[in-house]
Amino acid sequence: MPLRYLIKQILMPPGILLILLLLGFCLRRRYPRFSVTCFVLGFAGFWLLSLPLGVEWGARLLERQPALAQAQWAGLAQRAEAIVILGAGRERGDPAWDGDQPGLMAHERLRYAARLAKASGLPVLTSGGLHYGSPPSEAQIMAQSLSEDYQVTVRWQEGRSRTTWENARFSAALLREAGVRRVVLVTQAQHMPRALWSFEHNGLEVVPAPMGFIGVDNARPFAGWLPEAKAFWQSSQLLNEALGLLGYRLFYR
Incomplete structure (x- = not known):
């Protein structure tokens, strides 16, 4: 259980994004191009996952079952x-x-x-x-x-x-x-x-x-293009569900 928890925290946001930013900083002199790539990916990942608009779009892909009337x-x-x-x-x-x-x-x-x-x-x-x-x-x-x-x-x-x-x-x-x-x-x-x-x-x-549907109109100022901490958490949940669904279909029969 501790090993599984550790691996998940490393490979899922924010862990993987922090690793990319750390690599971008540590390798900036020895491998400048690679470090720039890591930094851009890490920064872009944090920004995209923090957008309420991204949560809205991503949730609509997963929330396929309609609510009960x-x-x-x-x-x-x-x-x-x-x-x-x-x-x-x-x-x-x-x-x-x-x-x-x-x-x-x-x-x-x-x-x-x-x-x-x-x-x-x-x-x-x-x-x-x-x-x-x-x-x-x-x-x-x-x-x-x-x-x-x-x-x-x-x-x-x-x-x-x-x-x-x-x-x-x-x-x-x-x-x-x-x-x-x-x-x-x-x-x-x-x-x-x-x-x-x-x-x-x-x-x-x-x-x-x-x-608990979140793939609805985000009703945020500026149409949800400004980063929010809550949106980052929700995006991480959506990513976890997407990867989990894929993994289950591969490993459970």
Whole structure:
């Protein structure tokens, strides 16, 4: 796990961009042309990934599944047998809550899934393992939040998974034991292509319930051409999803 984490941080922004800038500085005398290339690539990468307009365009390529219309929520019980919510990290040891809390994206998923559960009456499964090996599991944290914040009881907790593929694999095993084959899958719209592919390849019929769309009009001054820190984070998430989807199709069959 530490090695995988280290490699990912090096190869993904901002790690790879910082390495390019460092190479551009260190090699400026010995290899001036190569150093200029590294610097330009590093600088351009930071700038492009920081543009809200780039986020908008990039998200539209990944957010292919349409949102469920609110008129469809009550009818989900005729199309599926359970709701599955995928974990999205946690905030560790928040003093205000005297413990770990779901991450920001996880909170968005929980709020949406709670609405779907109350409208449809479907049982809920939370999926997410230990965060860097430290308990409690994301599934447990999400289940507690659903109960305390939204008065929704979680029937199943899948607390072993570390990746989206394992979310699907372990959740499918739990649900098959309960006789469940059709699920409503809740996750961010940008993450839905990889999650949908994983769950379908683990034998489940899936009703996609994407939320958190960011491929919409950015509504920023100057049409989103000015760099923003939030846009850089969102662009990194989009890049991670694009590479993850490609990698899953290559390595998982």
